Amino acid sequence: MPISAGQNRRAGGPIIAVLHAADRPPALADHTDGTELRFATADTLAGALPGAEALFVWDFTSDAVRTAWAAADTLRWVHTASAGVDRLVFPGLVDSDVVLTNSRGVFxxxxxxxxxxxxxxxxxxxxxxxxxxxxxxxxxxxxxxxxxxxxxxxxxxxxxxxxxxxxxxxxxxxxxxxxxxxxxxxxxxxxxxxxxxxxxxxxxxxxxxxxxxxxxxxxxxxxxxxxxxxxxxxxxxxxxxxxxxxxxxxxxxxxxxxxxxxxxxxxxxxxxxxxxxxxSPHMSGDTVGWQHNLVALFADNLARYRSGRPLRNVVDKTRGYVTTSGANP
The missing domain is CATH 3.40.50.720 (NAD(P)-binding Rossmann-like Domain)
Structure with missing residues (x-):
């Protein structure tokens, strides 16, 4: 699905909110030149969303996106660092024009x-x-x-x-x-x-x-x-x-x-x-280097978003999973 960065940004790139828990995505800043990263935990996400075009859900076990959704006034794209999207397919997001992508392929x-x-x-x-x-x-x-x-x-x-x-x-x-x-x-x-x-x-x-x-x-x-x-x-x-x-x-x-x-x-x-x-503690897909692979996938989609190319792993929000093989390079 083609989607390009809009106008609600500071000069050089979109504003990206990043939902994380104790640990932030490793080396994310190395892949996001020209963007403003707003790191937030579950209790501060509502304050980070106003004006943000994109949301990177690193803490994919949290329900914070649902509870903070009313603050997402300019959001156009949500990407989750997981294959499952069950915590994100709530009515507010599903009924909106916001595009949802996942991390299919990493695990x-x-x-x-x-x-x-x-x-x-x-x-x-x-x-x-x-x-x-x-x-x-x-x-x-x-x-x-x-x-x-x-x-x-x-x-x-x-x-x-x-x-x-x-x-x-x-x-x-x-x-x-x-x-x-x-x-x-x-x-x-x-x-x-x-x-x-x-x-x-x-x-x-x-x-x-x-x-x-x-x-x-x-x-x-x-x-x-x-x-x-x-x-x-x-x-x-x-x-x-x-x-x-x-x-x-x-x-x-x-x-x-x-x-x-x-x-x-x-x-x-x-x-x-x-x-x-x-x-075992929800670890079946977590091998050495998996977090860097998740960041690399998000970075690739961010580059696509900024250039108006189709995003990878676009989720059918009504079905709750990706229904196509993904975007071409």
């Missing part, structure tokens, strides 16, 4: 590698190996073979497709599920029919009204007892109490969870201590 391979690592860890019982090592226990046992196991991956975007490719490479038979059928990809309406044969269910879909609570008690009952659930999408894809019940009752074999309904995961959550559960 695909890292997340696929992470999911492959989780699948291997679960099949080869690595958590128990490490626990027994810590106790100096020597207990021989058998583990599972992955070749021929079946994985159902929910999410037909770049991340889901990268996961499917990675799991196929280590020997699994993969069924990919997306919002609509595009053979060999299954439509979401076929998911229930795929679950009874799934050894691994991997959730990597964006959070939308259609995917919220996707894995509930009814869906969990369709999984076989040997199935493991892996969630690297959004916590709200899963009805967490239903998953806890299924794990506690032994109706599924385990889970590896990188995202949760409430983050950080509360210390009293039973998921922390369940024996067949791996908990």
């Amino acid at each position: 695909d391979t890292p997340m696929a590698e992470y999911v492959a690592g989780l699948v291997l860890a679960l099949a080869k019982d690595l958590p128990r190996t490490l626990a027994q090592q810590a106790r100096r226990e020597w207990r021989h046992r058998e583990t599972e073979q992955l070749a021929g196991a079946r994985a159902v991956v929910v999410g037909g975007g770049p991340i889901g497709r990268a996961i499917a490719s990675m799991l196929t490479a280590i020997g699994l038979r993969v069924e990919l599920v997306s919002r609509r059928a595009d053979p060999p990809v299954h439509g979401i309406d076929k998911l229930a029919g795929l679950l009874p044969d799934a050894d691994y269910l991997v959730l990597a879909a964006p959070l939308t009204e259609q995917t919220r609570g996707l894995l509930d008690a009814a869906a969990l009952r369709l999984l076989p007892r040997n199935a493991r659930v892996i969630n690297v999408g959004r916590g709200a894809l899963v009805v967490e109490p239903d998953l806890v019940d299924a794990l506690a009752e032994g109706r599924i074999a385990g889970a590896a969870l990188d995202v949760f309904e409430t983050e950080p995961l509360p210390s009293d959550s039973p998921l922390w201590t369940m024996p067949r559960v791996i908990v």
Whole structure:
């Protein structure tokens, strides 16, 4: 989508508000010559938005954009340092002319590698190996073979497709599920029919009204007892109490969870201590250098914005995800 810098700026470049938490984007000033950067935290964002043309949402776990939206009097473009945009598709932004872009493409391979690592860890019982090592226990046992196991991956975007490719490479038979059928990809309406044969269910879909609570008690009952659930999408894809019940009752074999309904995961959550559960702190896409990659993507889009070229990763705000392959160079 072509969009160029407007007139509400100081000489040389647009005013950019940057929402951050404790840490600011690394070396952002090196990529933004001629612009005024207004760094703000959640409690100061409303004061940074008036007169700003662009907003870089570095703290993508915050709801501050929603609460400060009324102060965005000249905003034309919002870019988020995440693939998911569920915290940004609120009515004020969706109904406006403001363009929303995301960081699609940065996390695909890292997340696929992470999911492959989780699948291997679960099949080869690595958590128990490490626990027994810590106790100096020597207990021989058998583990599972992955070749021929079946994985159902929910999410037909770049991340889901990268996961499917990675799991196929280590020997699994993969069924990919997306919002609509595009053979060999299954439509979401076929998911229930795929679950009874799934050894691994991997959730990597964006959070939308259609995917919220996707894995509930009814869906969990369709999984076989040997199935493991892996969630690297959004916590709200899963009805967490239903998953806890299924794990506690032994109706599924385990889970590896990188995202949760409430983050950080509360210390009293039973998921922390369940024996067949791996908990990680929303880190599946975060490899060494990832923050610099996010800044580089924003900088590229800023250069496009300033020259009037189409932006990369324009989000369909009514659907909650990018629907095209992105802008050409």
